[in-house]
Amino acid sequence: MSWWLDELKEGLAIAFGAIRANKMRSALTTLGIVIGIVSVTLMGTAIEGLNQAFNRSVAVIGADVLYVQKWPWGGGANWWEIRNRKDLLIQHARAIEDDATTVASVSPIMGTMRNVTYGGKLVEGVIVIGTDADFITTTNANVDLGRFLTAMEANGGRPVCVLGSEVAESLFPNEFPVGKVIKVGNHPYRVVGVLEKQGSFLGLESFDNRVYVPINRFFAEFMSRRGGIQIWVRAASLENVDETREEVRGILRKARKVEPGAQDDFAINQQEFLIETFNAIGGVIAAVGLFITGLALFVGGIGIMNIMFVSVTERTKEIGIRKAIGAPKRAILIQFLLESAVICLIGGLIGLVIAFPLSLIIDQILPTAMPVSIVVIALLISLFVGVVSGFLPAYRASRLDPVDALRYE
Amino acid sequence: MASPVIRLVDITKVYQMGAEEVHALRGVSLNINRNEYVAIMGPSGSGKSTLMNIIGCLDTPTSGLYELNDTNVSEMNDNQLARIRNKEIGFVFQTFNLLARSNVLHNVELPLIYGGVNSADRKKLAMEAIEQVGLGDRAHHKPNELSGGQRQRVAIARALVTKPSILLADEPTGNLDSKTGEEIMALFDILHRQGNTIILVTHEEDIAAHAHRRVRIKDGHIETDELVKDRKVITHPTLTSV
Numbered sequence: 001m002s003w004w005l006d007e008l009k010e011g012l013a014i015a016f017g018a019i020r021a022n023k024m025r026s027a028l029t030t031l032g033i034v035i036g037i038v039s040v041t042l043m044g045t046a047i048e049g050l051n052q053a054f055n056r057s058v059a060v061i062g063a064d065v066l067y068v069q070k071w072p073w074g075g076g077a078n079w080w081e082i083r084n085r086k087d088l089l090i091q092h093a094r095a096i097e098d099d100a101t102t103v104a105s106v107s108p109i110m111g112t113m114r115n116v117t118y119g120g121k122l123v124e125g126v127i128v129i130g131t132d133a134d135f136i137t138t139t140n141a142n143v144d145l146g147r148f149l150t151a152m153e154a155n156g157g158r159p160v161c162v163l164g165s166e167v168a169e170s171l172f173p174n175e176f177p178v179g180k181v182i183k184v185g186n187h188p189y190r191v192v193g194v195l196e197k198q199g200s201f202l203g204l205e206s207f208d209n210r211v212y213v214p215i216n217r218f219f220a221e222f223m224s225r226r227g228g229i230q231i232w233v234r235a236a237s238l239e240n241v242d243e244t245r246e247e248v249r250g251i252l253r254k255a256r257k258v259e260p261g262a263q264d265d266f267a268i269n270q271q272e273f274l275i276e277t278f279n280a281i282g283g284v285i286a287a288v289g290l291f292i293t294g295l296a297l298f299v300g301g302i303g304i305m306n307i308m309f310v311s312v313t314e315r316t317k318e319i320g321i322r323k324a325i326g327a328p329k330r331a332i333l334i335q336f337l338l339e340s341a342v343i344c345l346i347g348g349l350i351g352l353v354i355a356f357p358l359s360l361i362i363d364q365i366l367p368t369a370m371p372v373s374i375v376v377i378a379l380l381i382s383l384f385v386g387v388v389s390g391f392l393p394a395y396r397a398s399r400l401d402p403v404d405a406l407r408y409e
Numbered sequence: 410m411a412s413p414v415i416r417l418v419d420i421t422k423v424y425q426m427g428a429e430e431v432h433a434l435r436g437v438s439l440n441i442n443r444n445e446y447v448a449i450m451g452p453s454g455s456g457k458s459t460l461m462n463i464i465g466c467l468d469t470p471t472s473g474l475y476e477l478n479d480t481n482v483s484e485m486n487d488n489q490l491a492r493i494r495n496k497e498i499g500f501v502f503q504t505f506n507l508l509a510r511s512n513v514l515h516n517v518e519l520p521l522i523y524g525g526v527n528s529a530d531r532k533k534l535a536m537e538a539i540e541q542v543g544l545g546d547r548a549h550h551k552p553n554e555l556s557g558g559q560r561q562r563v564a565i566a567r568a569l570v571t572k573p574s575i576l577l578a579d580e581p582t583g584n585l586d587s588k589t590g591e592e593i594m595a596l597f598d599i600l601h602r603q604g605n606t607i608i609l610v611t612h613e614e615d616i617a618a619h620a621h622r623r624v625r626i627k628d629g630h631i632e633t634d635e636l637v638k639d640r641k642v643i644t645h646p647t648l649t650s651v
Binding site: 006007010017021317318320321322323324325326327328329330331402403406 | 462465467468487488491492494495496500502506507508510519520522523524525527528567571
């Protein structure tokens with residue numbers, strides 16, 4: 001089985017010889033592949049970054065949490081109808097709490113935006129969330145310092161709060177926050193705890209730039225009108241989350257007196273919807289992105305094919321000589337396939353070397369690393385492009401008639 | 410008597426040139442025995458190149474039978490012919506046809522690479538052939554560093570390296586001055602004495618005079634096939650020792 005190894009070695013030697021002999025031409029041809037590989041790998045890295053960012057964000061939302069809201073995620077069909085829906089109220093949350101059997105915990109949620117101050121420090125635009133003591137179990141959040149709101153504090157509307165990690169860091173860079181009194185808007189609140197860092201949604205909205213206060217006090221101090229809340233529901237088990245959704249739906253329809261046969265006048269949102277929406281959008285982005293960058297690679301491949309035809313024509317005589325002394329078609333085919341594959345592989349390697357530092361720039365925007373799979377795929381793609389674009393010229397070379405080829409000058 | 414190395418029976422070759430059919434060979438029958446030294450002669454257009462291509466397995470006849478070492482090669486496919494060329498035939502061309510980018514050793518090794526000979530044997534056989542043509546000290550030179558006569562000797566070494574059944578030389582002195590040409594012909598004489606079968610295609614009487622037998626082709630037929638009476642034997646001082 002050594003014959004093919006020798007032929008391979010001979011083919012590689014010829015390939016490198018030919019590339020060396022035509023340095024400028026080879027460099028220009030390779031450039032097409034370099035550009036193609038750079039764009040494909042960068043696009044792949046960006047898509048990977050987007051996916052990772054989404055997965056991190058969506059993990060915070062939780063697969064087993066139902067978000068009962070007026071507005072469905074991803075927009076509803078009838079804006080006006082949704083706009084005029086009755087508000088969700090705390091008693092609806094109580095109804096779920098009282099009646100549901102497949103629910104782990106229920107929290108009413110109300111939010112607004114306020115500036116928060118402590119001493120001379122100011123944090124602007126903090127999301128203030130009014131909720132109850134169950135929030136910590138509903139969202140599966142972890143307490144870093146102190147504790148979360150107690151049921152007594154929440155129901156009694158005590159002036160206490162829990163800080164998100166970002167707010168805590170800004171207000172208390174050198175102090176222990178628990179026990180301090182901060183101002184949320186114009187109202188004093190005593191800090192009882194700080195939550196662990198949760199990250200952000202797609203790098204946009206931080207989950208940590210928040211202050212949690214008892215919902216009763218929230219209504220008294222930040223919102224004149226009682227209503228328009230969200231209700232977050234954690235299902236008792238992840239497997240039965242659909243069952244829980246139907247149960248919650250039934251309870252809410254009854255509590256809100258929705259006529260049988262009429263449509264729900266509320267939306268039950270889930271992580272699943274977000275994932276579905278993202279997958280649809282992300283899939284399109286990935287497909288379009290890879291298609292466009294793939295075009296660059298395709299153009300590079302055409303360049304290779306073109307130059308291989310030139311190479312075959314130039315070396316017609318050489319092909320004739322090789323055939324005359326007994327080179328089979330296969331050997332000639334391999335020789336030229338190797339040449340174009342080597343050109344493309346070199347292009348792929350150069351492309352990766354260029355793409356890697358550029359991927360560090362992407363890392364600044366969408367934290368990710370160039371995945372190893374992309375490196376392997378890029379090299380396989382360049383090999384594939386080389387073989388595909390080299391095939392036609394190589395096939396033509398292998399089919400040359402030795403008599404004609406020898407006569408060629 | 411042993412069967413001939415080459416047995417051609419009623420070989421014809423027809424080319425399609427546009428609408429016209431060109432009959433390059435019109436029924437050639439020819440036997441060549443082992444260790445014969447045959448000159449094939451004829452003016453251009455006589456069909457001698459076509460005959461050489463068929464004998465050299467570069468081309469196949471339109472009709473007729475060609476047996477090389479008792480193997481029918483007239484109906485072989487391209488890859489089988491490539492294998493026959495590799496094993497049985499050593500070509501020497503007018504224009505040498507060496508690979509310009511490869512050194513002498515690699516040029517001579519090339520048939521062995523395609524013949525699947527392992528690297529160690531290849532080096533050994535190639536060096537033997539190179540020394541046989543008196544270029545042992547030039548093995549690592551490129552063809553453009555050699556004179557015309559030396560290049561032709563490299564080509565002869567390449568032809569010899571597989572120990573083929575026939576050496577097929579097509580105007581081997583056509584690109585050489587007469588003195589160098591004589592040297593090359595002297596080398597062929599020696600190779601013949603060493604037992605090689607040589608077929609020489611030429612239009613020069615002088616060169617053909619080195620052969621033992623002279624076959625003249627005209628208009629696609631064998632015109633005459635005779636033993637050479639006034640045979641020319643030269644012994645070149647530098648080559649007699651080889």
